[in-house]
Amino acid sequence: MSSPAQPATVPFDLRSLTAAEVYALLTHAVAPRPVAWVSTLSKDGRPNLAPYSYFNVGGQNPPSVVFAPNTTGDGGEKDTLRNIRETGEYVINIASREQAAAMAATAVDLPHGKSEWDAVGLESVPSQSVTPSRVRGCPFALECRLHQIVSHGEGPGAANYVIGEVTVAHVDRSFLNAAGEATSLDSAVCGGVGRLGGDWYVDARGEALFQLGRPD
Numbered sequence: 576m577s578s579p580a581q582p583a584t585v586p587f588d589l590r591s592l593t594a595a596e597v598y599a600l601l602t603h604a605v606a607p608r609p610v611a612w613v614s615t616l617s618k619d620g621r622p623n624l625a626p627y628s629y630f631n632v633g634g635q636n637p638p639s640v641v642f643a644p645n646t647t648g649d650g651g652e653k654d655t656l657r658n659i660r661e662t663g664e665y666v667i668n669i670a671s672r673e674q675a676a677a678m679a680a681t682a683v684d685l686p687h688g689k690s691e692w693d694a695v696g697l698e699s700v701p702s703q704s705v706t707p708s709r710v711r712g713c714p715f716a717l718e719c720r721l722h723q724i725v726s727h728g729e730g731p732g733a734a735n736y737v738i739g740e741v742t743v744a745h746v747d748r749s750f751l752n753a754a755g756e757a758t759s760l761d762s763a764v765c766g767g768v769g770r771l772g773g774d775w776y777v778d779a780r781g782e783a784l785f786q787l788g789r790p791d
């Protein structure tokens with residue numbers, strides 16, 4: 576219960592919090608988040624794979640997606656960002672619930688050029704319009720070309736928004752209608768894995784789902 580003396584919410588001025596406190600607050604507030612499992616190649620052709628939950632779709636004309644690798648603790652670039660800056664190509668794989676643990680395991684911090692694919696034991700499938708491969712078994716995979724990188728801030732934890740255009744989307748055959756079209760996808764069938772705060776994830780199936788109509 577709230578009263579004038581004790582309102583229901585408490586305001587926090589984020590400028591007075593530490594970076595770790597801001598991270599904890601924002602990642603619990605902005606949840607669940609989809610996870611982009613991003614496949615890239617270094618400019619000398621070494622494969623890299625890492626999960627990014629600062630991720631969303633932004634438009635469809637053209638098909639546009641964004642995710643945000645943060646600047647590292649030593650002020651450097653994550654391998655994914657460096658590879659995309661150098662090659663302009665990537666694949667955003669969407670992991671199934673069965674792949675979620677492998678997806679999280681690819682967040683391991685390997686030296687530049689060492690492959691998370693090998694570390695986690697994943698199989699790759701060649702892409703159609705970009706050079707990096709996609710992850711076998713993912714229900715969706717989005718082949719992307721870099722549009723723009725927009726950095727917000729400097730130093731550890733700064734956002735680097737990677738905006739990309741989706742050229743080809745791969746869809747699990749079992750999600751398609753009888754005519755083989757992807758025009759009537761059903762969330763009760765597609766499901767989805769989302770990241771919450773801390774180590775929590777959500778498996779968007781069963782009782783986690785509900786429907787709301789749109790206003791007329």
Ligand SMILES: Cc1cc2nc3c(=O)[nH]c(=O)nc-3n(C[C@H](O)[C@H](O)[C@H](O)COP(=O)(O)O)c2cc1C
Pocket residue numbers: 610623624625626627628629630643644645646652653654655656678679680681682683684685770
């Ligand atoms: C589920 C999950 C989501 C993550 N999301 C982000 C994110 O949105 N931005 C980020 O900078 N790091 C994120 N991380 C951490 C990166 O995956 C981690 O730093 C990884 O080592 C980066 O790999 P790379 O240097 O090969 O690109 C996430 C980790 C996990 C497990």
